[in-house]
Amino acid sequence: MKKIFLNAFLLFFVSYSVIASSIVAVVNDNPISAYDVENRMNMILLTSRIKRTEENLSDLRNKVIEALIDEKIKLEEAKSNGISLNDDEVNNAIYKIEQQGKMEKGLFRTFLEMNKVPPLTIDNFIIPDLSWYKLVAKKFSNEAIISEAELNAEIEKIEANFxxxxxxxxxxxxxxxxxxxxxxxxxxxxxxxxxxxxxxxxxxxxxxxxxxxxxxxxxxxxxxxxxxxxxxxxxxxxxxxxxxxxxxxxxxxxxxxxxxxxxxxxxxGVERLYSISRIVYEEDKEQEILDKVNSLDKKTCNAFNDYAYSFKNESGEMIVSKLEDFPEEFKTVIEKMKTFDVSKPFEFDDKKNILMYCKDETKFPIPDREVIRQAIASSRLEQIANRYFRDLKRNAVIKVK
Missing domain, CATH: 3.10.50.40 (Chitinase A; domain 3)
Structure with a gap:
């Protein structure tokens, strides 16, 4: 009986020793095993073409352990705040990785298994960060509300960069x-x-x-x-x-x-729109037309436009995306004008023309305002999340063996 008890004790002691020796780190009583580290390293090596040199493996191992520690902290905090994921959320995240790698949907886990890496290694990689993002959005969304002034300032910055x-x-x-x-x-x-x-x-x-x-x-x-x-x-x-x-x-x-x-x-990619108003007329009415044009309010183009459209011919507003797209005769005149200037009469197609330079508008190829607002909010949430995580990690009990 004593022999049986002794054998059982030795078996337990050996098993415990093997398990303990396979633990490389503990985060708030949550263990990280050598098996976890090895699987993550193998997945990275498999998908990156990094060579298995001694130096690479040593550096990668340290990075992986640090990443797994961070993930344990994030996942623990997410769970303590009632955050959970469904299969669709995880599978959609994996699908994005498959798209980046130009792989058919649903094949990543199979690819890992074929290369002797447990298929759930990718799930264990995705779930902590995905849970963390949900937690941050839940806790701090109200702190990432972007005002119109902030949005306008960001748009000005984007336009300046163009x-x-x-x-x-x-x-x-x-x-x-x-x-x-x-x-x-x-x-x-x-x-x-x-x-x-x-x-x-x-x-x-x-x-x-x-x-x-x-x-x-x-x-x-x-x-x-x-x-x-x-x-x-x-x-x-x-x-x-x-x-x-x-x-x-x-x-x-x-x-x-x-x-x-x-x-x-x-x-x-920047488009510049020129708005020019044009009056086309027969030469015998020139003095009458000049007198009328001189009497118009020239603080805007409204009065000039109204008068131009009263001619019921090709007179009226012209909007052109490039100065080069105007006829050469127009281009020569427009190049010397400023906003709300009125040109002297000139000939084009055997008719007299007078132009008013209404405006030129620079159109930048930027996203919709709401898309920009969401990008600013995401950036702010990321900053908040980083501070939040630093505090969690500072207070975590971490033991690396």
Whole structure:
């Protein structure tokens, strides 16, 4: 009997030891196992083309453990606030990933299983962040109400950016904290560059290896005006085309690798509408018409337009998107005019013409006001969420083994 009890105790002790040794971190009594870490690493390696070098695996393991810790905190907080997800929400999020990878709907889990990665690894990756976003929206939506003044200011900013050359940039950044780190960091960034040139996914590399805050968004910096970045970065960007990947760039604080996702020239896509009012008449009535035009209120085009339409011919308002689209005779006259100026009579198609420059309107290709409002609100919610999460993590009990 004692022998049976001893064997049972030893079996329990060995099992407990194996389980305990497989725990790599504990977050508020919630364990993270080596199995969790391995599955996440395998999924990342499988979908990113990152090579399984000793250095890559070590760096990736640390990043994955940190990510799993953050996810435990987010999921615990979401659950404590009554947040839950249904299957459709999870499946739709996975479908977006499948679309990005140009994969047929519903095949991602199968793809993982075929490569000996548990299919639910992708669910475990998606559920914490999806739950967190629902929680943040539930708790803080009232703090992200955007006023008309804020909306108008943002629209002005967007329009101003259309007047400059811009690049849509993503980055990978490794910091150099001291001289003794220089050689090691340089070697590491060169290895990352080689991985990228061999086909590794830029966004996945940025998410798992970059030290910049943009790693949260796969390294996406967003639209950046040409000339607004540090000189070594600008020097590299000026010779790059869309989808090019820069060689490692030494900056003041470390090394960057940049890629350009898109480029826009100043005023690209911007439409300028010219509104000109025109009176067409026979020469024998010129003095009578000039006297009438001189008597009109010229603070707006209204009176001139009304008079022009009274001729019941081709007289009236002309709206043209480009100055070059006007007949050459008109263009020569309009180029010398300012708003509400009235031209001297000139000939066109054997008839006399008088023009009034009503306005020119710059039409920027920007989204609808409500779309912009939602984007500002989302950005504000993200800032609130970051502060909220920092407080949660500061107060969490985290033990990494």
């Amino acid at each position: 007047k400059k050359d811009r690049n849509l940039i993503s980055e990978i950044f490794l910091s150099v904290k001291s001289e003794k780190d220089e050689a090691k960091v340089k070697q590491k960034i060169n290895n990352i560059y080689k991985e990228l040139k061999d086909g590794a996914d830029f966004g996945v590399i940025a998410k798992n290896f970059s030290e910049s805050i943009t790693s949260i968004n796969d390294g996406n910096v967003g639209w950046v005006n040409v000339g607004s970045m540090e000189k070594p970065l600008e020097d590299a960007l000026k010779d790059m085309s869309v989808d090019d990947i820069s060689k490692p760039i030494r900056s003041m604080y470390g090394y960057y690798i940049l890629t350009i996702k898109d480029k826009r020239k100043a005023y690209e």
